[in-house]
Amino acid sequence: MDTPVTPETLVVSRLSRRQVLVGFAAVFASVIAALTIGPVDIAPHRVVLELLDGLPGIEIDSGLSAAHAGIVEKIRLPRVVLGLLVGATLSLSGAAYQGAFRNPLADPYLLGIAAGAGLGATIAITSNLGDGAGILDPVPLAAFAGALIAVMASFMAGHIGGRSTASLVLAGVAVASFLTACQTYVLQANSDAFREVYAWILGRIATSGWAEPLLMLPYFALTVGVVLRHARALDVMAVGDEEAAALGIDPRRIRVIVVVAASLGAAAAVSVSGLIGFVGIIVPHTVRLAFGSSNRAVLPLSVLFGGAFMVLADLVARTLVQPAELPIGVVTAFLGAPFFVLVLRTSRREIW
Numbered sequence: 403m404d405t406p407v408t409p410e411t412l413v414v415s416r417l418s419r420r421q422v423l424v425g426f427a428a429v430f431a432s433v434i435a436a437l438t439i440g441p442v443d444i445a446p447h448r449v450v451l452e453l454l455d456g457l458p459g460i461e462i463d464s465g466l467s468a469a470h471a472g473i474v475e476k477i478r479l480p481r482v483v484l485g486l487l488v489g490a491t492l493s494l495s496g497a498a499y500q501g502a503f504r505n506p507l508a509d510p511y512l513l514g515i516a517a518g519a520g521l522g523a524t525i526a527i528t529s530n531l532g533d534g535a536g537i538l539d540p541v542p543l544a545a546f547a548g549a550l551i552a553v554m555a556s557f558m559a560g561h562i563g564g565r566s567t568a569s570l571v572l573a574g575v576a577v578a579s580f581l582t583a584c585q586t587y588v589l590q591a592n593s594d595a596f597r598e599v600y601a602w603i604l605g606r607i608a609t610s611g612w613a614e615p616l617l618m619l620p621y622f623a624l625t626v627g628v629v630l631r632h633a634r635a636l637d638v639m640a641v642g643d644e645e646a647a648a649l650g651i652d653p654r655r656i657r658v659i660v661v662v663a664a665s666l667g668a669a670a671a672v673s674v675s676g677l678i679g680f681v682g683i684i685v686p687h688t689v690r691l692a693f694g695s696s697n698r699a700v701l702p703l704s705v706l707f708g709g710a711f712m713v714l715a716d717l718v719a720r721t722l723v724q725p726a727e728l729p730i731g732v733v734t735a736f737l738g739a740p741f742f743v744l745v746l747r748t749s750r751r752e753i754w
Contacts, residue, residue, distance in 0.1 A: 417699045425706030429486070432710040436482045436717045437474055441724060444470055480609040485716045486709035487618045488607065488675045489685075491625055491667040493708020494701060496682020497689075498629045498664035501636035501697045502657045503567055510668035510682040513574035513661070514552035517581035519672040522548025524585050524599050528592035541602070542617075542673040549669035552577055553662075567657070604729030605678035607716040614674045625667030629701055632660050636697040678712075678731045680738040685711055688741075 437449045444466070451464035452474050464471070495510035503512075511517075526544035556577045560570030589596055609615065635656045639646045643653040668682070685708045686700060693699050712730075715737060719728045 416696070417702055421693055421699060421703060422706075425703050425710075428710040429706055429713075432713040432717075433482055433486070436485070436713050437478050439717060439721060440473075440478065442470065442473055444474065449474055476611070480612050480615055481607055481716070482713055483612075483615045484609050484618060484674065485607045485713040487615060487622045488671045488678070489681055489712020489715075490705040490709035491618070491622050491671045492678065492681040493685040493704040493711070494625060494629055495664035495668040495671075497686035497697070497701050497704040498625075498636075498660050499682070500686055501633075501640070501701070502660045502664075503571065504640060505571075506687065507683070508571075509679075510664065510671075511578075511677075511679070512571065513556040513665060514578040514581060515549040515665060515668050515672060516677050516679075517578040517585070518548035518550070518552025518555075519545040519669065520548070520603055520677060521581045521585040521588070522546070522551075523602050523676075524588050524595075527599050527602065528588055528595045546669055546673035548581075549672055550666075552581055553665045553669070601729065602676045603731075605676035605731035605734075606727075607675055607712070607719075607730055618670055618674055621667050621670035625663050626705060628663035629660055632656055633697040633701045636660065636701075640695075640697075676729075676731065678734055680734045681708060681712060684734075684738040684741065 434446050434449060437453075438444050438446045448464050448466050448470075451462050452466055452471055454460055455462045455464055456475065466474070492510055496508070499508040499510060499512055500506055502508075522544035523541050525548075526541045531540035531544070556570065556574040559573035559577060560566075562569075562573075589599060635646075635651050638649055638651050639653050639656060646653050672678075686704045689700050689703045689707055693703055712734075715733045716730055718737070719730045719733045722728055722733075
């Protein structure tokens, strides 16, 4: 499963100020676009002034009516913030998995998170426990619990197989297959809930206020803090476990810490947004092709560009077929796949 990397092929570079500025510019542009475009279009400069007016110690007249200000602050802004958190977490988790397993095809759902979350949400929906909205709704709670159970089962099964990277990945595949079969059985026994379950599986960025962003924030902060702290160790591990151990790095310990943190963040993201695919693969790959393969650059930039990508995808999902709304999972796949192919064809850099 591992992709061989040598010291000569690994490009290690520190995060530059220019790269950070480009990342923040992408986030800013996506946020302003999402706050201005919709059934009610609002001038971008007035949106900026309204955001500045909300900062402590700043009083600026944005010129917006009370109704338009409410649309920005109470409807669009919480959704944009949730999109930023979910996209950044899924993208960072994918980059962390790829670095920990030294496999460019690894994604946040590798250890059965998607299957576990899907089963948990399916059980909650078919049992009429909730509709997936609200901070204490049983559906996201059940999805979160299912995702964590799947990861723990994968780790336990992987340790039985010898505690190697390959054993862990194979255990994740087996656990995901088993949980998917369980979900299919539950759906077959409750076919009347198929539409609702299917809508959740396809993913959505929807909020009932600030409850969902506040629920997601601590998991995002924990994942970012832990993963970025080990970026240098992941760069060392890229040349191989034996070489990393000779340099004083404990590859097994680092891998477990990074994967657990990334899994926790991905589980939280899935619990509030459903199963949104492709973000954890397309964004880290694009960052590598544009800025190099060092995890010290890839990981933080994946946070910024992942958030921007998700906000733009959500903007397309809610505006393309107004007044209806497309599942965001469909949009991320539809936009991500062709873009990824285009990047591969136009770039001469190596992915890894």
